[in-house]
Amino acid sequence: MAMQSTRRIALLICVLLLAACASFPPNPPLAQYNPAAGYRFDQLERGANSDELFIIVSFSGGGTRAAALSFGVMEALRDTQIEWKQRKVSLLEEVDVISSVSGGSFPAAYYALYGARIFDEFPEKFLYRPIQSDLLKQLFLPYNLVRLASPSFGRSDLAAEFYHREIFNGGTYADVIKRGQRPFIILNATDMSRGTQFSFIQDQFDLLCSDLNGIPLARAAAASSAYPGGLTPLTFQNHAGSCQYQQPPWVALAAKDHSSRINPRRTARAEERLSLTDEGAGRRDYIHLTDGGVADNLGLRAPLTALTSTNHPWSVLQMMNQKKVHKLVIITVNAATDPATQRDKTPNIPGLVDTLTAAATVPLANYSFDTLELLTATVRTFNQEARLIEGCKKLAATKGEQCTLDIPTPHQVQWFPIQVAFEYIADSEERNWFKNLPTSLELPHSAIDRLRAIGRRLLSEDPNFRKLIQALQGCLPDAQQAC
Amino acid sequence: MALEYVTVTFPTRRLVYIDGERSGYTNEILRVDTGTHLFTLGRYANYAPASQTITVTETTVLEPLEIVFTKKVVT
Numbered sequence: 362m363a364m365q366s367t368r369r370i371a372l373l374i375c376v377l378l379l380a381a382c383a384s385f386p387p388n389p390p391l392a393q394y395n396p397a398a399g400y401r402f403d404q405l406e407r408g409a410n411s412d413e414l415f416i417i418v419s420f421s422g423g424g425t426r427a428a429a430l431s432f433g434v435m436e437a438l439r440d441t442q443i444e445w446k447q448r449k450v451s452l453l454e455e456v457d458v459i460s461s462v463s464g465g466s467f468p469a470a471y472y473a474l475y476g477a478r479i480f481d482e483f484p485e486k487f488l489y490r491p492i493q494s495d496l497l498k499q500l501f502l503p504y505n506l507v508r509l510a511s512p513s514f515g516r517s518d519l520a521a522e523f524y525h526r527e528i529f530n531g532g533t534y535a536d537v538i539k540r541g542q543r544p545f546i547i548l549n550a551t552d553m554s555r556g557t558q559f560s561f562i563q564d565q566f567d568l569l570c571s572d573l574n575g576i577p578l579a580r581a582a583a584a585s586s587a588y589p590g591g592l593t594p595l596t597f598q599n600h601a602g603s604c605q606y607q608q609p610p611w612v613a614l615a616a617k618d619h620s621s622r623i624n625p626r627r628t629a630r631a632e633e634r635l636s637l638t639d640e641g642a643g644r645r646d647y648i649h650l651t652d653g654g655v656a657d658n659l660g661l662r663a664p665l666t667a668l669t670s671t672n673h674p675w676s677v678l679q680m681m682n683q684k685k686v687h688k689l690v691i692i693t694v695n696a697a698t699d700p701a702t703q704r705d706k707t708p709n710i711p712g713l714v715d716t717l718t719a720a721a722t723v724p725l726a727n728y729s730f731d732t733l734e735l736l737t738a739t740v741r742t743f744n745q746e747a748r749l750i751e752g753c754k755k756l757a758a759t760k761g762e763q764c765t766l767d768i769p770t771p772h773q774v775q776w777f778p779i780q781v782a783f784e785y786i787a788d789s790e791e792r793n794w795f796k797n798l799p800t801s802l803e804l805p806h807s808a809i810d811r812l813r814a815i816g817r818r819l820l821s822e823d824p825n826f827r828k829l830i831q832a833l834q835g836c837l838p839d840a841q842q843a844c
Numbered sequence: 845m846a847l848e849y850v851t852v853t854f855p856t857r858r859l860v861y862i863d864g865e866r867s868g869y870t871n872e873i874l875r876v877d878t879g880t881h882l883f884t885l886g887r888y889a890n891y892a893p894a895s896q897t898i899t900v901t902e903t904t905v906l907e908p909l910e911i912v913f914t915k916k917v918v919t
Contacts, residue, residue, distance in 0.1 A: 610864045611882070618899070669846075669847060671865060671867050672863055
């Protein structure tokens with residue numbers, strides 16, 4: 362009897378020791394800050410991809426629904442042939458940046474690692490696979506249950522291990538750097554304490570004095586898709602202060618602008634950077650990352666900053682000032698839904714779960730709406746410049762030839778904002794079907810097929826995509842017609 | 845969105861650096877976000893002043909802020 366008790370206690374101690382040993386894998390420190398190395402936009406080979414036609418694509422959150430919709434758009438971009446620089450190329454080959462969040466980060470990460478192989482491998486590896494069930498199986502393995510008892514090992518760490526092994530074949534950012542080609546693919550998570558976007562690029566990891574090279578894509582995808590509640594945040598060590606990193610000059614200037622309030626967005630970006638490099642009392646030893654959708658469920662905020670600020674790791678505004686960009690295409694792939702509810706059919710007070718779900722999803726949807734409006738306003742601002750100058754010239758000309766004005770104009774760019782979203786499905790029955798798809802990491806095969814097809818169709822129906830194709834003498838074949 | 849317009853003037857065509865980053869050329873209208881920025885020119889260092897820290901705000905495309913650099917007088 363006493364022997365049995367001793368064995369049980371010994372077993373319990375072993376289990377507790379094992380649990381205590383389980384911890385998140387450490388992110389490697391950066392020995393020396395080097396702006397000419399690492400996963401950065403300006404370190405990638407342009408190859409045949411020209412800056413004149415600059416294409417940014419954003420993939421939203423929404424689990425497998427978002428991944429399949431994004432994949433469908435990628436297939437359509439691959440199949441779209443354009444005439445550019447005296448050669449026929451696929452529009453996908455001209456994509457310069459992909460910014461992704463949550464479910465959209467899975468095809469983005471796979472494309473970063475394996476390029477065109479995604480079209481042969483990703484459907485079976487991810488889209489048609491019951492990822493959610495597979496994750497649950499992992500969760501209930503006795504060994505994993507013990508590891509999950511550790512305070513520094515969570516369900517997302519387990520998910521990251523699964524993605525690393527089963528989806529991304531052990532790929533790390535070192536492999537992405539080895540490919541060294543555009544598009545620059547940015548997986549976005551959310552810095553839980555600051556509520557700001559945290560991007561998996563070396564410019565971001567410089568602040569932590571950490572080397573992105575050694576980080577698996579699976580871990581980036583897991584952080585980007587750490588759906589709050591179901592999945593835990595992921596922890597990263599902050600090695601700030603150990604790599605001789607210096608903030609760029611704009612950070613101190615923008616922080617000083619705090620009191621004058623002349624550009625709170627820029628100031629907030631500077632303060633976020635400073636919070637990560639703080640070596641004083643406010644030092645943040647660990648950074649906890651949750652789903653990218655918490656900060657921006659469209660993956661569009663970073664591109665918007667790149668379009669409107671010269672203080673950005675891949676500032677498009679700088680490129681416009683240097684007259685490098687002539688046509689600017691921004692494709693937003695938005696898998697947002699709007700599930701039907703019976704709430705307003707009854708006088709009953711909505712329950713706790715219903716209320717909490719609304720509290721979590723309504724601000725997210727509203728913020729996404731405002732982000733899209735911000736993109737529209739940005740395009741309008743740029744387009745109005747030329748109209749304003751033209752208007753002044755016309756007005757002056759009415760006063761006589763001697764009044765003709767010669768007003769200098771900043772470099773003008775042709776904008777093509779393109780939106781792929783279920784709300785643009787014309788048929789209400791079909792639209793409702795897509796808008797009621799669940800957010801999950803597994804969907805029926807038929808739903809995946811329909812999502813891939815609708816991504817292609819919505820892209821081809823977008824009025825600005827049609828204008829672009831016309832401008833580029835391009836063609837997107839449909840089921841009936843080849844190019 | 846807070847977009848501003850500046851013209852950095854210099855007798856010859858030079859690269860303009862805004863906050864240490866290559867951002868276009870002299871004597872052209874450049875776009876920049878609202879706020880305080882550091883303006884310098886590309887080589888050679890025969891210009892004055894060596895740098896200018898300027899708060900850019902309330903400009904329009906018709907009235908860009910003019911930031912003047914001159915050739916340094918060698919004495």
